[in-house]
Amino acid sequence: MAWFKKARKPMGSATAEKPSRVPEGLWVKCPGCAQVLYNKDLESNLHVCPKCAHHFRIGATERLRILFDEGRWTEHHTGLASTDPLHFTDTKAYRDRLRATIDATGMTDAVVVATGRLEGLDVVVAAMEYAFIGGSMGVVVGEKITRAIEIGVDRRQPVIVVSSSGGARMMEGVLSLMQMAKISAALARLDRARVPFISVLTDPTTGGVTASFAMLGDLNIAEPKALIGFAGPRVIEQTIKQKLPDGFQRSEFLLEHGMLDLIVDRREMKAVLARLLRLLGAAPAPVEPPVEMATAVEADQR
Amino acid sequence: MPIDILDFEKPIGALLKEIDALSAQPRTRERQQAIDALERRLEATRSEIYGRLTPWQRVMVARHANRPTVLEYASRLFTEVTEISGDRRFADDHAMVTAFARYKETPVLIVGHHKGGGGDTKQKVYRNFGYAKPEGYRKALRAMKLAEKFGCPVLAFVDTPAAFPGVESEERGVAEAIAVNLREMAALDTPIIVIVHGEGGSGGALGIAVGDRILMHEFAIYSVIPPEGCAAILWRDSNRKVEAAEALKLTAPDLVRFEVIDAIVPEPPGGAHTDHDRAAALLDEPLARALAEVSAMDPAARLEARYRKFRAMGSVGIRES
Ligand SMILES: [Zn+2]
Numbered sequence: 144m145a146w147f148k149k150a151r152k153p154m155g156s157a158t159a160e161k162p163s164r165v166p167e168g169l170w171v172k173c174p175g176c177a178q179v180l181y182n183k184d185l186e187s188n189l190h191v192c193p194k195c196a197h198h199f200r201i202g203a204t205e206r207l208r209i210l211f212d213e214g215r216w217t218e219h220h221t222g223l224a225s226t227d228p229l230h231f232t233d234t235k236a237y238r239d240r241l242r243a244t245i246d247a248t249g250m251t252d253a254v255v256v257a258t259g260r261l262e263g264l265d266v267v268v269a270a271m272e273y274a275f276i277g278g279s280m281g282v283v284v285g286e287k288i289t290r291a292i293e294i295g296v297d298r299r300q301p302v303i304v305v306s307s308s309g310g311a312r313m314m315e316g317v318l319s320l321m322q323m324a325k326i327s328a329a330l331a332r333l334d335r336a337r338v339p340f341i342s343v344l345t346d347p348t349t350g351g352v353t354a355s356f357a358m359l360g361d362l363n364i365a366e367p368k369a370l371i372g373f374a375g376p377r378v379i380e381q382t383i384k385q386k387l388p389d390g391f392q393r394s395e396f397l398l399e400h401g402m403l404d405l406i407v408d409r410r411e412m413k414a415v416l417a418r419l420l421r422l423l424g425a426a427p428a429p430v431e432p433p434v435e436m437a438t439a440v441e442a443d444q445r
Numbered sequence: 446m447p448i449d450i451l452d453f454e455k456p457i458g459a460l461l462k463e464i465d466a467l468s469a470q471p472r473t474r475e476r477q478q479a480i481d482a483l484e485r486r487l488e489a490t491r492s493e494i495y496g497r498l499t500p501w502q503r504v505m506v507a508r509h510a511n512r513p514t515v516l517e518y519a520s521r522l523f524t525e526v527t528e529i530s531g532d533r534r535f536a537d538d539h540a541m542v543t544a545f546a547r548y549k550e551t552p553v554l555i556v557g558h559h560k561g562g563g564g565d566t567k568q569k570v571y572r573n574f575g576y577a578k579p580e581g582y583r584k585a586l587r588a589m590k591l592a593e594k595f596g597c598p599v600l601a602f603v604d605t606p607a608a609f610p611g612v613e614s615e616e617r618g619v620a621e622a623i624a625v626n627l628r629e630m631a632a633l634d635t636p637i638i639v640i641v642h643g644e645g646g647s648g649g650a651l652g653i654a655v656g657d658r659i660l661m662h663e664f665a666i667y668s669v670i671p672p673e674g675c676a677a678i679l680w681r682d683s684n685r686k687v688e689a690a691e692a693l694k695l696t697a698p699d700l701v702r703f704e705v706i707d708a709i710v711p712e713p714p715g716g717a718h719t720d721h722d723r724a725a726a727l728l729d730e731p732l733a734r735a736l737a738e739v740s741a742m743d744p745a746a747r748l749e750a751r752y753r754k755f756r757a758m759g760s761v762g763i764r765e766s
Binding site: 222223224225226227228229231232233234281282283285286289311312313314315316317318319320321322323324325327328329330331332334335350351353354355356357358359372373374378379382383387391392400401402 | 607608609610611612614615616617618619620621623624625627628629631632645647648651652654655667668669670674675678679680688689692693694695700703705751752755756758759760761762763764765766
């Protein structure tokens with residue numbers, strides 16, 4: 144059946160020039176309820192199935208568009224790239240894999256760091272990109288998230304990290320592992336500065352990402368039914384030599400076991416984040432002059 | 446104690462057998478000379494083989510059943526070793542040892558994974574083969590907070606395949622337990638020396654491995670994933686573990702180059718498992734030196750240096766335009 148497309152592959156990861164989202168006019172079958180959905184409707188519903196509320200995976204750009212007021216933000220630290228420090232090669236060279244992923248996604252690595260306003264509150268958001276080598280955390284992801292936290296410390300602005308990652312990036316070896324310690328150390332400083340850190344966990348969040356910043360939120364908030372865990376389900380099944388029950392390592396399971404503060408539907412996420420940040424003491428930023436005016440002033444001074 | 450002979454150690458095994466056979470016979474002058482000659486050849490053979498170990502061979506050495514455990518180092522280097530137990534929340538995890546002890550007059554806290562090495566199967570099961578659960582990481586943190594409170598340096602001995610990948614680990618939040626340790630150890634106001642002496646198995650190792658100095662044994666490994674797991678995922682064939690071990694750059698010399706560890710602790714010629722006494726003696730000097738260096742620092746400067754150390758991790762692999 145050619146007229147609809149399996150929607151398992153991550154969508155909406157793209158920059159404006161390079162949309163990798165499912166092209167308009169295509170139909171998507173919901174893995175939750177098997178309903179065939181018009182893609183445009185799905186998109187206007189933030190990629191949540193209107194019938195069963197299944198949350199489709201979305202990319203970092205889409206995420207930022209949902210969270211920031213008027214879909215406007217400033218991106219930071221875009222010039223960082225991995226040098227392939229291990230000269231890693233498996234069935235193909237990591238260098239080539241990286242190049243191909245950069246070309247396909249238009250991104251330099253698996254996270255976007257942005258500042259902007261969320262319901263008028265100044266915030267720092269780091270959004271991970273699952274389409275970029277499984278959202279895996281190597282040295283660039285580690286460095287960018289650390290810098291996002293440092294922006295939060297410097298400007299005293301709440302930090303929100305939206306996780307979507309299979310964990311540490313194998314091809315950068317123990318350097319990837321060390322990013323867990325690096326980011327956690329930065330979070331210790333944010334913690335002492337009493338600036339809020341909210342971890343938003345989306346499908347999937349596993350491995351070294353879960354075992355570092357994703358579990359260290361002052362508040363840990365997950366999207367419904369996201370896979371969240373340390374060891375992957377397959378590894379656990381090999382350990383215990385039996386099938387895992389349905390719902391194991393899903394958001395609802397983690398909430399029940401005390402690891403999350405709340406589960407929030409994507410369509411409510413922005414409002415809930417804003418409310419919580421206000422309750423934790425964040426105050427709305429002063430209204431900024433329109434961009435044109437700021438530019439004009441700058442020009443006048445020259 | 447008979448020592449397991451690894452595949453690539455066959456020449457060593459053959460010499461050991463000859464020595465054993467000669468030693469079993471009544472002692473004569475000639476026989477003793479023959480034994481002495483064999484011992485010399487043994488030492489030379491060991492140095493030769495261990496001088497050119499492949500990464501995968503190092504993995505096998507790091508996992509050797511007779512590799513000294515944290516408690517074997519403790520009994521040789523420390524006095525008044527007194528184990529403490531429990532996380533005060535759920536259980537006592539035997540895969541994680543916590544003990545107060547004295548190291549050259551100074552009270553210290555020892556924290557370390559224990560695989561049950563050198564013991565029988567029952568011992569290994571008791572220690573869960575060194576796979577710590579959330580309660581193990583929380584036990585370690587509880588003990589480290591005590592060390593901070595009472596001004597004891599922390600000596601963390603790392604030797605684990607991984608954190609326990611089981612249902613109860615996930616239920617009780619092993620990821621959270623490790624994450625909290627990473628954050629708290631970064632700011633723990635007491636000297637921390639980390640010794641990766643066996644298998645540094647990913648997050649399970651890192652969960653007690655944030656510190657002011659990171660020492661690593663000559664034939665130890667430290668990796669983001671076991672080579673078998675890496676091979677299964679990237680090569681889709683766990684038998685490609687030899688290549689994976691090569692690619693992962695998990696050896697001590699690699700990690701010096703990547704500025705992940707500070708110093709390599711030498712081992713006896715055939716590996717730490719051949720001679721625990723000598724292995725402990727070889728650790729003593731670098732450990733004492735590292736501890737003296739960081740203990741002499743002003744506490745605030747030490748914490749700042751620890752932060753900078755980890756803040757810089759991975760910079761060697763980044764290009765910024
Ligand atoms: Zn549906």
